[in-house]
Amino acid sequence: MICIVYYKDMNILLLYTTNSGSTQTAADIVKSDLTAAGNTVTMKNPKSSTFDEVKSADLIIIASPSWDYEGKEGQPHEDFNNLLKEFEGKTLADKSFAILGLGDSSYTHFCGAVDVFEESIKKLSAKLIIPSLRIDRYYQNHNAPQLVKSWTKSLTT
Numbered sequence: 001m002i003c004i005v006y007y008k009d010m011n012i013l014l015l016y017t018t019n020s021g022s023t024q025t026a027a028d029i030v031k032s033d034l035t036a037a038g039n040t041v042t043m044k045n046p047k048s049s050t051f052d053e054v055k056s057a058d059l060i061i062i063a064s065p066s067w068d069y070e071g072k073e074g075q076p077h078e079d080f081n082n083l084l085k086e087f088e089g090k091t092l093a094d095k096s097f098a099i100l101g102l103g104d105s106s107y108t109h110f111c112g113a114v115d116v117f118e119e120s121i122k123k124l125s126a127k128l129i130i131p132s133l134r135i136d137r138y139y140q141n142h143n144a145p146q147l148v149k150s151w152t153k154s155l156t157t
Contacts, residue, residue, distance in 0.1 A: 013053065015080075017064055017079040034155065042057075047079045051083070051086045051087065055095070063102075064077045066103040066104075066107070067113075074113065087120055090124060093124075099121075099128065105137070110134065110136070133147065133151040
């Protein structure tokens with residue numbers, strides 16, 4: 001028996017942060033397409049979000065660039081640090097997540113933030129519902145908006 005889940009009519013929390021504006025541009029595409037598909041999407045900076053807010057969403061999408069933080073390359077944007085700490089030792093076994101990461105392949109840890117988030121989701125016993133999207137050099141990649149749109153569409157079909 002095949003079970004197909006359609007992600008429509010959902011309360012979606014889109015946690016994003018940006019450094020140069022690329023991640024916000026990608027997050028705007030995600031929000032627009034998911035809203036057009038009949039979902040309610042709340043876009044927030046993770047600094048102003050809480051574990052309880054994450055817990056109340058049907059689907060949580062994380063969008064972040066990767067960067068150096070405290071001398072460690074390939075880390076999530078620092079705005080995610082408090083929320084990631086709040087996740088420690090907790091469980092979200094019934095929650096669905098999706099991850100969008102922007103990076104630069106010239107760095108050793110290309111889209112390393114995605115790896116950090118995937119590990120956090122695993123520790124929460126939550127599920128990653130589609131493969132994470134990693135985009136190289138968003139503004140230089142002419143296919144980037146279409147990659148985001150295709151990835152987002154896979155959330156609703």
